[in-house]
Each structure stands twice: as C-alpha cells, then as structure tokens.
Amino acid sequence: MGLNEADTRAKLIDPALHSMGWTEYLIRREITAGTIEIINGKPKRKKGRTDYLLCLPVKEGENPLSIAVLEAKNEDEHATLGLEQAKEYAKSLNVPFVFSTNGHLFVEYDSFKEKVSEEMRLESFPKPELLKRLYEMHKGFSLEDEGAKPLSVPYRGGQSERRYYQDAAIRAALEKIAGKKEGWNRVLLSLATGSGKTRIAVQLLHKLAEAGHLRRALFVCDRNELRKQGFGQMFSVFGDNAAFVENKDPKKNARIIVSTYQALGIDEDGDTSFFLQNYPRNYFSHIIIDECHRSAWDKWSVVLTNNPDAVQIGLTATPRKITGEKSPEKDKDEKISRNNLKYFGEPVYEYPYAKGWEDGYLAACEIVKRSPSIDDRPIMRDELLEKGVSDAKTGEFLGTSDVKEIYSKENYDDQLILPDRRKAMCKDLLEQFEKTGGVKQKTIIFCANDKHAEDVEIELNNIYKDKGLPNCEKFAFKCTQKGIASGSLGESQEGLIANMRGGKNSHFIATTVDLLTTGVDIPCVQNIVFFTYVKSPILFYQMVGRGMRIDEAFGKFMFRIYDYTNATRLFGKEFISTPRTEPSSSPKEGEKRKIAKVRGYYVEIRDEGTFILMKDEITGKERPFTVEEYREKLAASLVEHADNIELLREMWVNPEERKHLISALPGGEKGALLLRDLLKLKECDLFDLFAEIGFGVPGKTRGERVLAFDYKNKDWLLSLPGDSANVIKALARLFEENGIEELESPEVFDVAEIKRAGGIKALAKSGLNLGDVVSEVKMGLLAA
Structure with a gap:
C-alpha cells in the first residue's frame, strides 16, 4: 500500500522540491476561512483547503509573488488525478502554472498555452528561475522593471491582512498595469458583496504609493455610507494624507481624497464647475471607483474623462451581463453593463458569491418563497369601482376616468394600494420568523416606494403590539432616502443604520426602498425580504448582498431570503448585453397618476417551497x-x-x-x-x-451514537484493562462534543478528559497502537 497524501508530501514531494530550489520560503499554504459547522448549538470552523502555492524568489523585505499551484495526491494514485482540481485553485489564486504530482511523476498545465504536458519524473520539476522567465515572457514585462515594483511591495500589516482572493485580485490589477498593453490603465475587479473590495482598494494604493507610483489618488463613490467606510480604512493606512471632501472643501493638500460624486459638486443636473475648477485635467494619477456599475457614467463620467492618463480601477459586486424580461430597468442595466465592459475591458479577476460561500467567507443562503394569492391575476377597473376605490391621498372615491383599466401585480403598492394584501404579507412574515427563532430578527424589507415602506413599518409594529410582546422602542422602522420614519425620535438615517447594526434590543426590521441596497455594511442582517417586484438584475443582486456577510460576534452564519414577489428568479441568469435599438418604454418625465386604494380582498399567502442557493x-x-x-x-x-x-x-x-x-x-x-x-x-x-x-x-444523533458505543463494542471493551477501556470511552465522548474530526487531531491525546482517564500511558500498558485505537473508535461509533 502506497503512502497517504500527508506522507507523500513529507517523504517524496518536499525533498524533491527542495532539491529543485523551492525552499520553504518559496512555498506557501493558502487557507480559506473554512466551513462552519454547528455542533451542539455552537459554531465550529473547519480548516479550509491547503495547497502548495509556489512563489518566486524575492529580496529581503519584499512580498512573495505567487506563480504556481501544486496539487499533491497519494503515492498510489495517478499523477494526473489532481490536475482539474488544481486548475480551479489556480484560477481562484490567479497563478498561471498548474502542477499535479503523486511524488514520483508530475504533470503540468500552462494557462498561457492552455496545454497539458506529458507525465514527467518529479526530478525534472521546473526550477524557480525557469518559471520566472516564462512568467515574464508571457506577461510582457520584467519583474525588475519600474512598472512591476508594486508587485513586490509587502502588504500593510503583513500577509495576514489579506485573504487569498484579495491577494489574487490585487496581483491581477497590478499585472495589467505593469504590462502596459492596450487599455493597461483601465482595470475592472468584480467581487461579491462582503468580500472586502475597500480593503483591496486600500492595499492597492499602499503598494502603488510605496513603489513611488502614486502622485494623487481619488477614491470615489455615490453614497455617504460608502464614503465613510472608505475613508475609515484609508485613514488607518495613510493617516492625515487621506481626507474626505465635504462642504465644498476640495482638500487639495491631501494625497488620498475620498469623496462622493455629489461632494465633488457634480449635481443631478450635471453641473461640473466645482470639480473642474479645483481638479485640473489629469490632476489624479490614480482613481478607484467603488460600485462602478452604477456610478461611473452619464452625469458623473467627467471624473474619468477629465483624467484620461490616470490609472482607473473599477470595483463592482454586480454581474456584468444582463438577461431577463424586457423592461426599462433591464434597458438601464444593459447600458451600464456595456459601459463597464467597453470602458474597462473584461474583469481581470472575479470572485462570485458562490465561491465566497464555499470558502466560508460569506453566509449560506436559504430561500423561502411565499406567494400572495391576489397576485395570480390582474385586477380590472370594473371590480375596483364595484368595491369602492378611493384616492390614497385624499380619501375621495374615484371614478372611471381616474382608474386604470388594468393593474398588474407589478403595480401593487405603487399605483394601487391593497391594504388587505399588505396586512396578509406582514402577518405571514412574522409567522415565518416565529418558526425560526422569534420575531426579533435583524431584517431588511424592500418595498415599492416610500409610502409602502411606511405602511409596512406601521403594520409590523401594530402586529407586534397585538401579540402582547415586551415593549420594544423600535421593532420596525422606516429607513429611506426621502426621510426618517414617523416616531423615529429624530434619528438620522446614519443613526438608524448604526442602531440596527449595533443594537440587540431594538431596531430589528428596516423597511426601505433603495437606501439599503448598496454601500451599507450591516453584517448582522439575518433576513432579506422582497415585498416589491424587482426587474433589474443589478438591483436584485445588490439587495441580496445586504445579507451575505458573516457576523461571528452576532452568531450569524447564514441568511434567509423571504421572497413574496418571485424576485429570486433573477438568480443564475446568463448575463448577455446587446446594443439597444428600440426606444425606451419608461413613463414620460413628469407623468402623474392618481394612486388608487381599495379594500375588501381576501388574500391568502401560499407556501411556494424552501430553496437552497448553490452553484x-x-x-x-x-x-x-x-x-x-x-x-x-x-x-x-x-x-x-x-x-x-x-x-x-x-x-x-x-x-x-x-x-x-x-x-x-x-x-x-x-x-x-x-x-x-x-x-x-x-x-x-x-x-x-x-x-x-x-x-x-x-x-442517529452524535449523542445516540456515543450511548450505543458501549453496548455495540462490549466485547472489545471487556477484553481491555479498565483504564484502557476508560480512555477509549473518553475518546468516543469527544465525537459528541466536536465530531469525527476531533478524533483525528494530532493533539487528541492532550485533551484533559483523555488525560484524566489515563491517556497515552494507559493505552501503552495494554500494548495498543494509538493510530489503531482511534481507527477502531471511529468504526465503533459508526457501527450499524
């Protein structure tokens, strides 16, 4: 029988690599956060995957440059067996060379040539100098070139300050810039919400600055919350060299300027005078555009076009190609997507939600689909008039000329208010919460408009009161662009968000329209709820992104989507964007309609099933x-x-x-x-x-297996001395506490309970081999 993977590494692969010049300083292990498993009600992270990541030699004090992945297999497996897995790792790690070996033979995949080699003896594994030459040849620059200097600059705070995919994204961006090929100064990075795009921006600017390439930089976004988060991280690295623009103060003495477009004086009418007067052409050497899918174009594009020589890096969390039903929202998304790709080119690195979930960095997602029965069909004018339809603002009854001929479900709560539908949905939502831990769950509900958000807030608070639950200062609250919730005690929007983020006894359910779609980091959010119909795939992904973050302190490792409007149909679309030739079907500017309101409908909320979001x-x-x-x-x-x-x-x-x-x-x-x-x-x-x-x-539960262990293994236990049997029973009990992996830990015999039972000495007296004992215990626990 051949060596297992661990022994193959230690006895065959490591010595061979060392002889080829791959010393321990050039070999790293990239480890993900790891899967989270709940055992006995407590979260436990399992170790993430570990690979050989080969790095090029660097001078002392420089950052090791990752260049290749090597996947190790057992000695008695074929060398090619790990190649496909290694290719996936290499894509995630942004390295061009891929190898797989069983300790005797190895096989190579060269991503530049997109070819797989024949199997070769491990003694002929390429040396670092060869891979360096091949890398430089295909990338089109030498690592000694001035343009490549940022690649070797160490991370601010050390290697632990970045995750593997953040390092991969930063290297991908710097490699494109160093290559000086066509479009070299336009870089697009696409990473899922919650994956740390701002941290990437900060480290990118740090590396550029330390290499002497950064003259003045602008970090620009379109939301105050994004600006606040961005400035906080920039200041932690650049100190007083970072400043944010406000009150028409251009902060021209700062080396790193953080701003919203609005603070730069670019208003809704496209007035650019403040920006152009204070920041002449090519004022900035580097510009990073956060959420560039929605904020870099049209009236705000002057920031880019007035700095054509700057290195411009776009950050986005949004899918880049659009499909879906025909609508003005889809047309808008298509235009944005085309602009992104046309301007920046294809993303140099992508890290989707599914990958972040797999790595243990983003929360798992469960989808609960509900369906209001009234949404099955359109509502006609005649039936509204028969029930008595009124003006939602004046309360006066409406006539034929005031009511549309037909209202579809997409019009509900916007053009037609149905209180019975809203009440049924709010009641059903809290009933769903009661099934999963109680009504006090941090939640964002997306509504059709400001009025709808207010109505939902009021309805939820009324239901809470009717349930006779303990007083809660703010159970549900409105948080929208147009204002503060009624009864909000003067809290600002920022205050509401901060209290939702930090409060454990209030501010549970935020009703919103679009204020919380992007740029708001509230890791504790447990539920995303769709009470509004969404047509824009870009907007949908932004909304869902509010729930993707893990909050270990809050104990949140998954989130739920409660979908009352079939919004989750927008998951997994193939996003393809084509030029639009037909005119937009958007309503004309300034077009007004009376908002109709009608009661008297019976609304049943039906269960449409529970879903798992996965690849x-x-x-x-x-x-x-x-x-x-x-x-x-x-x-x-x-x-x-x-x-x-x-x-x-x-x-x-x-x-x-x-x-x-x-x-x-x-x-x-x-x-x-x-x-x-x-x-x-x-x-x-x-x-x-x-x-x-x-x-x-x-x-069977772990507890049941531990209880059954004694009688299922009675003969074996009786054949052993008492202290040895006690050690074995103690090992079995560890299975209930921490799972089977606990028994496989090298430190298992250092656990206090094992030592108290007699530990290694007791087993040694009986002539028992430790490895054999652990294997027998595992088999005994899983016995039929």
Whole structure:
C-alpha cells in the first residue's frame, strides 16, 4: 500500500522540491476561512483547503509573488488525478502554472498555452528561475522593471491582512498595469458583496504609493455610507494624507481624497464647475471607483474623462451581463453593463458569491418563497369601482376616468394600494420568523416606494403590539432616502443604520426602498425580504448582498431570503448585453397618476417551497434548488461514489477518502451542512445525513451514537484493562462534543478528559497502537 497524501508530501514531494530550489520560503499554504459547522448549538470552523502555492524568489523585505499551484495526491494514485482540481485553485489564486504530482511523476498545465504536458519524473520539476522567465515572457514585462515594483511591495500589516482572493485580485490589477498593453490603465475587479473590495482598494494604493507610483489618488463613490467606510480604512493606512471632501472643501493638500460624486459638486443636473475648477485635467494619477456599475457614467463620467492618463480601477459586486424580461430597468442595466465592459475591458479577476460561500467567507443562503394569492391575476377597473376605490391621498372615491383599466401585480403598492394584501404579507412574515427563532430578527424589507415602506413599518409594529410582546422602542422602522420614519425620535438615517447594526434590543426590521441596497455594511442582517417586484438584475443582486456577510460576534452564519414577489428568479441568469435599438418604454418625465386604494380582498399567502442557493454544476451559476431537488441530486451522487452503507462507513473513517467524497458531491460540504439543518438533523454527523438520504438508514444523533458505543463494542471493551477501556470511552465522548474530526487531531491525546482517564500511558500498558485505537473508535461509533 502506497503512502497517504500527508506522507507523500513529507517523504517524496518536499525533498524533491527542495532539491529543485523551492525552499520553504518559496512555498506557501493558502487557507480559506473554512466551513462552519454547528455542533451542539455552537459554531465550529473547519480548516479550509491547503495547497502548495509556489512563489518566486524575492529580496529581503519584499512580498512573495505567487506563480504556481501544486496539487499533491497519494503515492498510489495517478499523477494526473489532481490536475482539474488544481486548475480551479489556480484560477481562484490567479497563478498561471498548474502542477499535479503523486511524488514520483508530475504533470503540468500552462494557462498561457492552455496545454497539458506529458507525465514527467518529479526530478525534472521546473526550477524557480525557469518559471520566472516564462512568467515574464508571457506577461510582457520584467519583474525588475519600474512598472512591476508594486508587485513586490509587502502588504500593510503583513500577509495576514489579506485573504487569498484579495491577494489574487490585487496581483491581477497590478499585472495589467505593469504590462502596459492596450487599455493597461483601465482595470475592472468584480467581487461579491462582503468580500472586502475597500480593503483591496486600500492595499492597492499602499503598494502603488510605496513603489513611488502614486502622485494623487481619488477614491470615489455615490453614497455617504460608502464614503465613510472608505475613508475609515484609508485613514488607518495613510493617516492625515487621506481626507474626505465635504462642504465644498476640495482638500487639495491631501494625497488620498475620498469623496462622493455629489461632494465633488457634480449635481443631478450635471453641473461640473466645482470639480473642474479645483481638479485640473489629469490632476489624479490614480482613481478607484467603488460600485462602478452604477456610478461611473452619464452625469458623473467627467471624473474619468477629465483624467484620461490616470490609472482607473473599477470595483463592482454586480454581474456584468444582463438577461431577463424586457423592461426599462433591464434597458438601464444593459447600458451600464456595456459601459463597464467597453470602458474597462473584461474583469481581470472575479470572485462570485458562490465561491465566497464555499470558502466560508460569506453566509449560506436559504430561500423561502411565499406567494400572495391576489397576485395570480390582474385586477380590472370594473371590480375596483364595484368595491369602492378611493384616492390614497385624499380619501375621495374615484371614478372611471381616474382608474386604470388594468393593474398588474407589478403595480401593487405603487399605483394601487391593497391594504388587505399588505396586512396578509406582514402577518405571514412574522409567522415565518416565529418558526425560526422569534420575531426579533435583524431584517431588511424592500418595498415599492416610500409610502409602502411606511405602511409596512406601521403594520409590523401594530402586529407586534397585538401579540402582547415586551415593549420594544423600535421593532420596525422606516429607513429611506426621502426621510426618517414617523416616531423615529429624530434619528438620522446614519443613526438608524448604526442602531440596527449595533443594537440587540431594538431596531430589528428596516423597511426601505433603495437606501439599503448598496454601500451599507450591516453584517448582522439575518433576513432579506422582497415585498416589491424587482426587474433589474443589478438591483436584485445588490439587495441580496445586504445579507451575505458573516457576523461571528452576532452568531450569524447564514441568511434567509423571504421572497413574496418571485424576485429570486433573477438568480443564475446568463448575463448577455446587446446594443439597444428600440426606444425606451419608461413613463414620460413628469407623468402623474392618481394612486388608487381599495379594500375588501381576501388574500391568502401560499407556501411556494424552501430553496437552497448553490452553484449549478451544468451552468456554473448559482441558482435556487428546492430542498427535495438538492436531496435527490445528493443521493444520486452518493450512490455513485459509494455503492452501499458499509463502503460509505469505510470511506468516512479515512480522512482523505472522506474529504474527496465530500468535495465530489454537489454543493460540497456547505450544501450538505445546509441540507442537514433544513432536515432538522443538526445533532447528526454528516455520515448519518448521508446514510439516511442515500441508503435509507435512519440517522442517529452524535449523542445516540456515543450511548450505543458501549453496548455495540462490549466485547472489545471487556477484553481491555479498565483504564484502557476508560480512555477509549473518553475518546468516543469527544465525537459528541466536536465530531469525527476531533478524533483525528494530532493533539487528541492532550485533551484533559483523555488525560484524566489515563491517556497515552494507559493505552501503552495494554500494548495498543494509538493510530489503531482511534481507527477502531471511529468504526465503533459508526457501527450499524
């Protein structure tokens, strides 16, 4: 039997790499945050993946430059087995060279040539100098060139200050700038909400500044909250060299200027005089545009066009190609997308939500779809007149000429107010919350307009009072562009957001229109609710992004989307943008309609199913899967990889085989953990989840397996001295506390409970091998 992966690394691969010049200083291990598993009600992070990341030699004090991924396999596996997996890692890590080896042979994939080599002896593995020459040749610059200097500048705060994908994005941006090819000074980075785009911007400017390339920089956005967040991070690195623009003070003494477009004097009418008077042509050497998908064009484009020689870096969290039903919103999205790609070119690096979820950096998403029965059909003028329709502002009854002939569901709460529908939706939402921990959950509800947001706020607070729940200063509150919620005690919008972010006893549900779609960092948000119909894919992704952040302090590792308007249909679209030739169907400027209001409808809220948001292996896009749909996919895949329950058990006690099995399943470990929670099997090990859905064996909790361990292994335990048996029972109890991986930890025999039972000495007296004991305990715990 050949060496396992760990021994193959230590005994075969490491010595061979060292002999080729790949010393330990040139080999890094990139580790993700890791999957979060809830065990006995407590969150536990598992270690993220670890790869060989090969780096080029640098001078002392310089940043190591990642250049290749090497995937290690067991000695008795084919060298090519890890190549496809390594190619995926290389794409995420932004490195051009990919290798896979079993300790004897290796195979290479060169992303520049897009070709795979023949298998070769590991002794002929390329040396650092060769990969450096190949890298420089294909990139079109030497690492000794002036333009490449930022690549070797260390991170401010050290390597721990960045995540692997942030490093990959920064290198991708700096490589394009150093290459000086056509379009070199226009860079687009696309990363999911919550992945740290502002941190990337700060480190980029730091590297450029330390290399002597940065003269003056502008970090520009279109929301005050974004400006505040951006300035805070810029100031932490650049100190007084960073300043933000306000009150028509251009802060021309600052090296790093942080501003909104509005603060630069560019108003809604496109007046650019303040900006042009204070910042002459090519005033800035570098410009970073946050949320560039919506903020770089039309009336604000002067910031870019007046600095044509500047390095301009666009940051976006939004899908870049648009499909969907025909609408003015889609037309607008198409125009924005075309502008982004035409101006910046293709993104040099992308990090989608699905990848962030898989890595453990972004929260898992469960989708609960609900449906108001009244939305099944349009409402006609005659039935409104029959019920008695009134003007929503004056209360006066409306006549035929005041009412549209037909109202579709997209018009509800905007042109036609239906109090019965709103009441039913609010009541149903709080009932859903009661099923998942109570009504006091941090939530953002997206509404059709300011009036709708206010009505929903009032309705939710009334229901809360009717339930007789303890007094809450602000259970639901309105937070919109047009003003402060009634009864908000004078709180500013910033104050409302801050209290929602930090308050544990108030400010639970924010009703909004678009104020909270972007630029607001509230990691504790547990629910995103759609009470409005959304047509814009760009806007939809921004809304959903408010829930994607993990908040470990708050105990939030997943979020739910409550979808009452089928907004989640916009997940997973293939975004393709084509020039628009037909005229826009938007309403004419200044067109006014009376807002109609009618009561007397019975509205039932129907369950449309629970869904898991995950990557579709066919399209590569994230999309909602029903729980049953995902369960069936998982079951089919399990049976394909393990013919029977006994084989599954054998694979499960082997760490490497277990890891490979889980990674091969649809959704990987993240999807399985989310399914386990939805099936109310939280207290079970994943083995029992798989046993139940794949082979029909009823799942047992970890506690039940520990209790059964004694009688199922009675003969073995009785054959051992008492202290040895006690150590083995103590090992079994660790399974209940922390899962099977706890038994595989190198420090398992240092655990206090194991030591108290007799520890290693007790087992040694009985002549027991520690590794064999752990394996027997694992098999005994999972025995039928």
